[in-house]
Amino acid sequence: MSRRMSSIFAGLLKPYGITPEQWSVLYQVHLQEGINQKELALRSGKDQPSITRILDVLDKKELIQRKPDPADRRAYLIYATPAVQELMKETIPMELKLNDELIAGITDEQLESLNRIMDQINKNIDRILME
Template identity: 35%
Template sequence: MESKHNRLIGYLVYDAQRCITKSLETTLKPYDITPGQWNLINQLDQAGELSQKDLALLTHKEQATITRYLDTLERKGLIVRNKHKTDRRAHVVCTTEKAHELIRTVLPLTVDTANRLIEGIDQHDIDTFVNVLAELKKNAEIISGD
Protein backbone atom coordinates (compact mmCIF):
# COMPACT_ATOMS: atom_id res chain seq x y z
CA MET A 1 0.00 0.00 0.00
CA GLU A 2 1.39 3.42 -0.99
CA SER A 3 1.51 6.03 1.74
CA LYS A 4 0.16 9.55 1.26
CA HIS A 5 3.76 10.78 1.52
CA ASN A 6 4.63 9.08 -1.78
CA ARG A 7 2.02 11.23 -3.54
CA LEU A 8 3.27 14.55 -2.12
CA ILE A 9 4.74 16.86 -4.74
CA GLY A 10 8.04 17.26 -2.87
CA TYR A 11 8.56 13.51 -2.83
CA LEU A 12 7.59 13.14 -6.49
CA VAL A 13 10.02 15.90 -7.53
CA TYR A 14 12.77 14.33 -5.39
CA ASP A 15 12.11 10.86 -6.80
CA ALA A 16 12.08 12.14 -10.41
CA GLN A 17 15.29 14.12 -9.80
CA ARG A 18 16.96 11.02 -8.36
CA CYS A 19 16.05 8.99 -11.46
CA ILE A 20 17.12 11.78 -13.82
CA THR A 21 20.48 12.02 -12.02
CA LYS A 22 20.93 8.27 -12.33
CA SER A 23 20.35 8.47 -16.09
CA LEU A 24 23.00 11.20 -16.34
CA GLU A 25 25.38 9.14 -14.17
CA THR A 26 24.96 6.27 -16.64
CA THR A 27 25.77 8.58 -19.56
CA LEU A 28 28.84 10.07 -17.84
CA LYS A 29 30.25 6.90 -16.25
CA PRO A 30 32.46 5.90 -19.23
CA TYR A 31 34.13 9.33 -18.96
CA ASP A 32 34.89 9.03 -15.23
CA ILE A 33 32.92 12.13 -14.30
CA THR A 34 29.93 12.63 -12.03
CA PRO A 35 26.89 14.81 -12.76
CA GLY A 36 28.09 17.31 -10.15
CA GLN A 37 31.55 17.51 -11.70
CA TRP A 38 29.98 17.77 -15.16
CA ASN A 39 27.77 20.65 -14.06
CA LEU A 40 30.74 22.45 -12.54
CA ILE A 41 33.01 22.24 -15.59
CA ASN A 42 30.12 23.16 -17.88
CA GLN A 43 29.21 26.21 -15.81
CA LEU A 44 32.85 27.21 -15.49
CA ASP A 45 33.51 26.71 -19.20
CA GLN A 46 30.57 28.93 -20.12
CA ALA A 47 31.33 31.62 -17.54
CA GLY A 48 35.09 31.73 -18.04
CA GLU A 49 37.53 32.33 -15.22
CA LEU A 50 35.77 32.60 -11.83
CA SER A 51 36.67 32.72 -8.17
CA GLN A 52 35.65 29.72 -6.08
CA LYS A 53 33.17 31.96 -4.28
CA ASP A 54 31.57 33.09 -7.54
CA LEU A 55 31.46 29.49 -8.75
CA ALA A 56 29.67 28.47 -5.54
CA LEU A 57 27.11 31.25 -6.06
CA LEU A 58 26.62 30.33 -9.73
CA THR A 59 26.07 26.63 -9.01
CA HIS A 60 24.16 27.09 -5.73
CA LYS A 61 26.65 24.90 -3.85
CA GLU A 62 28.45 25.38 -0.55
CA GLN A 63 32.05 26.56 -0.87
CA ALA A 64 33.31 23.42 0.90
CA THR A 65 31.52 21.29 -1.72
CA ILE A 66 33.02 23.39 -4.51
CA THR A 67 36.48 22.91 -3.02
CA ARG A 68 36.05 19.12 -3.00
CA TYR A 69 34.82 19.14 -6.59
CA LEU A 70 37.68 21.36 -7.69
CA ASP A 71 40.26 19.18 -5.94
CA THR A 72 38.98 16.18 -7.90
CA LEU A 73 38.73 18.07 -11.19
CA GLU A 74 42.25 19.43 -10.72
CA ARG A 75 43.61 15.91 -10.13
CA LYS A 76 41.89 14.84 -13.36
CA GLY A 77 43.51 17.74 -15.22
CA LEU A 78 40.17 19.38 -16.05
CA ILE A 79 40.62 22.67 -14.19
CA VAL A 80 43.46 24.86 -12.98
CA ARG A 81 43.55 27.35 -10.13
CA ASN A 82 45.47 30.56 -10.69
CA LYS A 83 46.20 33.49 -8.41
CA HIS A 84 43.67 36.28 -8.70
CA LYS A 85 45.08 39.26 -10.59
CA THR A 86 44.10 41.86 -7.99
CA ASP A 87 43.47 39.88 -4.78
CA ARG A 88 46.53 37.91 -3.68
CA ARG A 89 44.46 35.95 -1.15
CA ALA A 90 42.06 34.63 -3.79
CA HIS A 91 42.31 32.17 -6.65
CA VAL A 92 40.42 31.96 -9.91
CA VAL A 93 39.48 28.72 -11.59
CA CYS A 94 39.36 27.94 -15.29
CA THR A 95 38.91 24.86 -17.44
CA THR A 96 41.78 23.22 -19.31
CA GLU A 97 42.05 22.03 -22.89
CA LYS A 98 41.41 18.52 -21.57
CA ALA A 99 38.08 19.80 -20.16
CA HIS A 100 37.22 21.43 -23.50
CA GLU A 101 37.84 18.11 -25.26
CA LEU A 102 35.70 16.28 -22.70
CA ILE A 103 32.89 18.79 -23.11
CA ARG A 104 33.00 18.49 -26.92
CA THR A 105 32.79 14.71 -26.61
CA VAL A 106 30.23 14.39 -23.82
CA LEU A 107 27.88 17.32 -24.44
CA PRO A 108 26.11 15.65 -27.39
CA LEU A 109 25.60 12.55 -25.23
CA THR A 110 24.07 14.55 -22.38
CA VAL A 111 21.82 16.37 -24.83
CA ASP A 112 20.71 12.99 -26.19
CA THR A 113 19.99 11.81 -22.63
CA ALA A 114 17.95 14.97 -21.97
CA ASN A 115 16.01 14.44 -25.20
CA ARG A 116 15.32 10.82 -24.31
CA LEU A 117 13.93 11.95 -20.94
CA ILE A 118 11.19 13.94 -22.65
CA GLU A 119 10.33 11.42 -25.37
CA GLY A 120 6.60 11.01 -25.74
CA ILE A 121 5.78 14.12 -23.71
CA ASP A 122 3.86 16.85 -25.48
CA GLN A 123 5.71 20.21 -25.68
CA HIS A 124 2.74 21.98 -24.09
CA ASP A 125 2.99 19.63 -21.10
CA ILE A 126 6.75 20.26 -20.83
CA ASP A 127 6.17 24.04 -20.91
CA THR A 128 3.49 23.74 -18.22
CA PHE A 129 5.76 21.52 -16.11
CA VAL A 130 8.66 24.00 -16.36
CA ASN A 131 6.35 26.86 -15.34
CA VAL A 132 4.96 24.87 -12.41
CA LEU A 133 8.50 24.00 -11.23
CA ALA A 134 9.47 27.68 -11.38
CA GLU A 135 6.44 28.58 -9.23
CA LEU A 136 7.18 25.76 -6.77
CA LYS A 137 10.76 27.01 -6.46
CA LYS A 138 9.60 30.59 -5.92
CA ASN A 139 7.14 29.50 -3.22
CA ALA A 140 9.76 27.33 -1.53
CA GLU A 141 12.21 30.25 -1.49
CA ILE A 142 9.56 32.42 0.17
CA ILE A 143 8.92 29.75 2.79
CA SER A 144 12.63 29.21 3.49
CA GLY A 145 13.53 32.90 3.38
CA ASP A 146 16.04 32.48 0.53
Protein backbone atom coordinates in the same frame (compact mmCIF):
# COMPACT_ATOMS: atom_id res chain seq x y z
CA MET B 1 12.90 11.12 -10.50
CA SER B 2 15.89 13.42 -10.18
CA ARG B 3 18.01 10.61 -8.71
CA ARG B 4 16.96 8.26 -11.50
CA MET B 5 17.84 10.79 -14.20
CA SER B 6 21.17 11.48 -12.51
CA SER B 7 21.83 7.75 -12.32
CA ILE B 8 21.33 7.38 -16.07
CA PHE B 9 23.67 10.30 -16.76
CA ALA B 10 26.20 8.87 -14.29
CA GLY B 11 26.24 5.66 -16.31
CA LEU B 12 26.96 7.60 -19.49
CA LEU B 13 29.77 9.54 -17.78
CA LYS B 14 31.37 6.54 -16.09
CA PRO B 15 33.86 5.86 -18.93
CA TYR B 16 35.08 9.45 -18.52
CA GLY B 17 35.74 9.06 -14.80
CA ILE B 18 33.52 11.93 -13.68
CA THR B 19 30.19 12.27 -11.91
CA PRO B 20 27.17 14.31 -13.03
CA GLU B 21 27.99 16.82 -10.23
CA GLN B 22 31.54 17.22 -11.51
CA TRP B 23 30.28 17.45 -15.09
CA SER B 24 27.85 20.26 -14.28
CA VAL B 25 30.67 22.27 -12.68
CA LEU B 26 33.03 21.59 -15.59
CA TYR B 27 30.28 22.60 -18.02
CA GLN B 28 29.94 25.99 -16.29
CA VAL B 29 33.73 26.50 -16.38
CA HIS B 30 33.69 25.48 -20.04
CA LEU B 31 31.05 28.15 -20.72
CA GLN B 32 32.99 30.86 -18.88
CA GLU B 33 36.70 30.49 -18.40
CA GLY B 34 37.98 32.41 -15.40
CA ILE B 35 34.73 32.20 -13.47
CA ASN B 36 35.03 32.79 -9.75
CA GLN B 37 34.05 30.16 -7.23
CA LYS B 38 31.07 32.12 -5.87
CA GLU B 39 29.53 32.59 -9.33
CA LEU B 40 30.24 28.95 -10.12
CA ALA B 41 28.30 27.91 -7.02
CA LEU B 42 25.34 30.08 -8.06
CA ARG B 43 25.25 28.83 -11.64
CA SER B 44 25.55 25.19 -10.71
CA GLY B 45 23.08 25.39 -7.82
CA LYS B 46 25.56 24.15 -5.25
CA ASP B 47 26.67 25.57 -1.92
CA GLN B 48 30.21 26.81 -1.29
CA PRO B 49 31.46 23.72 0.61
CA SER B 50 30.17 21.43 -2.16
CA ILE B 51 31.81 23.53 -4.87
CA THR B 52 35.10 23.53 -2.97
CA ARG B 53 34.95 19.74 -2.61
CA ILE B 54 34.13 19.25 -6.31
CA LEU B 55 36.88 21.66 -7.39
CA ASP B 56 39.40 19.83 -5.18
CA VAL B 57 38.54 16.57 -6.98
CA LEU B 58 38.65 18.20 -10.43
CA ASP B 59 41.99 19.79 -9.55
CA LYS B 60 43.41 16.39 -8.55
CA LYS B 61 42.15 14.99 -11.86
CA GLU B 62 43.96 17.88 -13.59
CA LEU B 63 40.74 19.09 -15.22
CA ILE B 64 40.80 22.61 -13.75
CA GLN B 65 43.31 25.20 -12.65
CA ARG B 66 42.78 27.73 -9.88
CA LYS B 67 44.42 31.11 -10.34
CA PRO B 68 44.37 33.96 -7.83
CA ASP B 69 41.75 36.62 -8.57
CA PRO B 70 43.58 39.94 -9.03
CA ALA B 71 40.47 41.77 -7.77
CA ASP B 72 40.17 39.72 -4.57
CA ARG B 73 43.23 38.12 -2.98
CA ARG B 74 41.04 35.65 -1.06
CA ALA B 75 39.32 34.32 -4.20
CA TYR B 76 40.35 32.16 -7.11
CA LEU B 77 39.35 32.13 -10.76
CA ILE B 78 38.67 28.72 -12.25
CA TYR B 79 39.98 27.66 -15.67
CA ALA B 80 39.51 24.42 -17.58
CA THR B 81 42.54 22.46 -18.73
CA PRO B 82 42.76 21.47 -22.42
CA ALA B 83 41.42 17.99 -21.58
CA VAL B 84 38.05 19.55 -20.72
CA GLN B 85 37.53 20.77 -24.29
CA GLU B 86 37.66 17.19 -25.58
CA LEU B 87 35.54 15.95 -22.67
CA MET B 88 32.82 18.53 -23.42
CA LYS B 89 33.00 17.83 -27.15
CA GLU B 90 32.14 14.20 -26.41
CA THR B 91 29.73 14.57 -23.48
CA ILE B 92 27.57 17.59 -24.34
CA PRO B 93 25.92 15.72 -27.25
CA MET B 94 25.27 12.78 -24.90
CA GLU B 95 23.63 15.07 -22.36
CA LEU B 96 21.49 16.77 -25.03
CA LYS B 97 20.39 13.39 -26.43
CA LEU B 98 19.48 12.18 -22.94
CA ASN B 99 17.46 15.36 -22.32
CA ASP B 100 15.57 14.78 -25.59
CA GLU B 101 14.84 11.19 -24.59
CA LEU B 102 13.65 12.28 -21.14
CA ILE B 103 11.10 14.75 -22.52
CA ALA B 104 9.86 12.53 -25.34
CA GLY B 105 6.08 12.63 -25.56
CA ILE B 106 5.79 15.87 -23.58
CA THR B 107 4.37 18.90 -25.39
CA ASP B 108 5.96 22.36 -25.35
CA GLU B 109 2.92 23.57 -23.42
CA GLN B 110 3.44 20.91 -20.76
CA LEU B 111 7.14 21.79 -20.49
CA GLU B 112 6.30 25.49 -20.05
CA SER B 113 3.84 24.57 -17.32
CA LEU B 114 6.43 22.38 -15.61
CA ASN B 115 8.99 25.21 -15.77
CA ARG B 116 6.53 27.64 -14.14
CA ILE B 117 5.82 25.13 -11.38
CA MET B 118 9.52 24.46 -10.79
CA ASP B 119 10.25 28.22 -10.71
CA GLN B 120 7.57 28.67 -8.06
CA ILE B 121 8.95 25.80 -5.99
CA ASN B 122 12.43 27.38 -6.20
CA LYS B 123 11.02 30.74 -5.06
CA ASN B 124 9.34 28.98 -2.15
CA ILE B 125 12.61 27.27 -1.24
CA ASP B 126 14.44 30.61 -1.35
CA ARG B 127 11.77 32.18 0.87
CA ILE B 128 12.02 29.34 3.40
CA LEU B 129 15.81 29.56 3.47
CA MET B 130 15.63 33.31 4.09
CA GLU B 131 13.38 32.88 7.17
